Amino acid sequence: MMLDGKHALVTGGGTGIGLAIARALAEQGAQVTITGRRAGVLEEVAGNGLHPLVMDVAEEASVVDGVAAAVAARGPVQICVPNAGIAEGLSLRKMDLAFWRRTMATNLDGAFLTIRECMTSMSETDWGRVIAVSSIAGVRGLRGAPAYTASKHGLIGLIRALSEEYLGTGYTFNALCPGYVATDIVTRNQESISERTGMSAEDALQIMVKANRHRKLLEVEEISAAALWLCGPGSQSVNGQTIQIAGGQM
Structure with missing residues (x-):
């Protein structure tokens, strides 16, 4: 299997898209740390290469300690999938600063912290993949959801900047942008x-x-298939890209 010996970490890995990606990676031989805030949800799907870890991406100490524990248990993270996110709509006039900051703390700060901590161990290896789960809202505006839209645009900006920072290395950075x-x-x-x-x-x-x-x-398997492709042979020159999965041109 093409990912034998690789350690992957997927935030929000207990449900939905995150779980589908985690299972796809495990089916190809990876040992996958799945994180989330609810232990019961993670433990329910654990096994078959999936290892639960309670971690809140909005809290820096939780991410620092969580990734360190995962690395100690399973070695350097070579596939980092910042997937955890809040998908809530609220119009500008109805939005308070607390809602804005909560969205950013999870969707953007959480991705930044996860990538930063995973790169510490990934940089000890000669190969790595960062696959952020953004949204079609990251490449266009989503009516009624300015905070969500801004956070997903910011995530794509982060991925593009890192792809340039690590250009020419064995690491690639890409964003998946699914529709509904x-x-x-x-x-x-x-x-x-x-x-x-x-x-x-x-x-x-x-x-x-x-x-x-x-x-x-869309089905979750459509998103996980794209993530798996980015980890496979022939994907090494796909870097800094926004891969739109939304049923047609946007």
Whole structure:
């Protein structure tokens, strides 16, 4: 298997896209540290190459200590997947600073801290991949979600800067930018839209379905397949890219 002997770390790895990526990496032989704030969720999916680690990406000490523990247990992190994020919409006039900062702390600060700490051990090796899970909102504006949009644009900026900083090395930095994916996040957004607008649950769902160019929700396996490709042979010159997975041109 192509990832035998590799240690991967996936934040938000207990559910949704993160779990799908973690399982895909483990199926190719990687030992995968999956992180999240809820021990029960992580332990429920652990095994078969997945190792749970309670870690809050919004807290620097938690990330520093968590990554250090993962490295001590399984060696240098060579595949870093900053995936943990908050996907909540709130219009500008209704948003307070606390909401803005909470979104940034998880979506952008959390990715920065995770990458920084993983690079400490990755730099001891001659090969590594950083695959950030951004969003289609990272390459265009998302109405009603300025904080989320800004955080995902910032994540892409971070990835592009790091790809230049490490240019010519054995490390690559790329961002996956999915549209709406069939996960619990979409379900929660569906409920939120319905509550705010009074529309039916089905109509609320269709808002997200129609936002994908091919007018259907994505499956998590479509995102994990892209992550796996970036770890495979022939991907070494794919660097600093935003890989859009949204059913068509944006």
